[in-house]
Amino acid sequence: MLSYRSRIAVLVFLTPPLLAYVVAVVLPIFQSLYLSLFEWDGIFDPVFVGLGNYVKMFTADPSFWGSLGRSLVYVAVTLVFQLGVALLIANLLTYATRGREVIKTLVVLPAIVSTVAIALLFRRLYSFDPPGLINQLLDFVGLEVLTRAWLSDLGTVLTAVSVPEGWRFFGIYMLILYGGLLAVPRDLEEAAKLDGATEWQVFRYVRFPYLRPVWITTTIMATTNALRGFDIPYLLTNGGPGESSELLTTYMYKTAFAHTQFGYASALSVAIVVECLIAVGLILFMVRKRGFTV
């Protein structure tokens, strides 16, 4: 096994990274768990309330349930782009004969733009007065009935703050799925086609089963990322108008840093972690249940 000398070497190499990780990530998680048992405004002495914050969250705080629900809508809209459209385009791209390399680079471009710049951009795109790009486009194709102030209309604001998130990482997920599709054996597809399978059947029974491992990874990545989505809704509407675009993350942030309820905010942040864990568990459960027959 290890000599005494390399046992010291393990410590020398492992301690600094472990320390950085523990200080920045692990310790704060436990601090949050601990803080969530108190009521504290950050100035006066914390008051121990046991599980009081969690009881309040589940039974006496409609804002919590509301923002949880809106977070799920946010995830759904994001996934339509990052999984649905991404899978469609990845498929179509395998049939493309020209320009594949250029297309791959172009669709990834939004991923390097900061969320603040994206929020600035979409604020303009959604603008009603002066008319932004989207309203002008609707006007141009004769759908002026649909033009509206997307970010102040209660019916559209939640979708409007979700779309930019789906848009910006669409390219990344499309590329990952495309990479997965490249791994599908070509002769298998050919054989299926010779047996008279339609393109849809080839996709359904040959390509997708092969794509499964990649598809699962992508689903987990996209879902947990969307559950953590914060910047764009916070910057575009800060949860408004009213609470109509408030997500669990923006609600937690406000509770902590606008209302300085550090104890309750910690309980909310623990809920965000639990929500991510449940999502991963649920995805893996569904995968297992459906087995390997697809």
Next chain:
Amino acid sequence: MTSEAVVNRSAPSFPGTGALNLQRAFSQVIILLIVLVQVYPLVWILLTALRPAQEFAAGNPFAIPSVITLENFERAFAQGNLGHYLLNSAIVTLAADALIVVLGMMAAYAIQVLGFKYSRLVLGFFIVGIVVPAHVTLVPLFLNYRNLGLLNSYWSIIVPLVGFSLPMAVYLFQSFYSYIPRELYDAATVDGAGPYRTFFSITVPMSVNTVVTVVFVNTIFIWNDFIFANTFVLDKDMKTVPLGLQSYMGAMGSIDWTATFAAVCVTITPLLLALLVLNRAIIYGIQGGATKG
């Protein structure tokens, strides 16, 4: 490249070619549409930045600017303290990148190359960090910084950025190190190299490609970080690029949009250049990422 050529689906050898051509044309239109949706907003940012302010106010967003002007860029630098934000972001990005690479290599070396009894467990401990939401650390870090007097410092942003990037970095380095043949290390040991010399003479030089991937991915994350900077930095002089851009958003109605988008252009440029220069490595890195894992 060969795998690309293999899936080239031109020249089908069975009947029904007419319908297939129609399908192909249709799918190309859809792809083109998506590319437009992904790229046009960015092109629009650039056009806006180059457009005279009056023309933008009147503006048809699809029109090419009548005159190309750099005035917006001048105003962006003059009003917004943009140079200072860029400097702050550069400092934070360089420091955090360096730490991530060094610490990531060290951890992966200990786990994968040196090896020890609970190395898999430690690896798992790091990897779990990939799914931890940043929100759960905000309140504790804020309070810790306040106690230590670290709010409004570069460190206050660097520490969580490094902590949250380490899991992925450790994972990437570790999986690369698992491909380095054992014989190489055995040879070094025979030559009398200890664990430290082996690290510097074999592992580090071989890691260059992975370093490029890790640095690029993390630079995007760090350069664009909003949540940590927004929480821990309140002082105007310590603001990074994203916070600086946010200050252009300012009060309702009075936004100098053309200058704002000029500033956006400036802040995107470093990452855009990196993406274009490292294009192939990055695109194939993402594309292959999920299949290798």
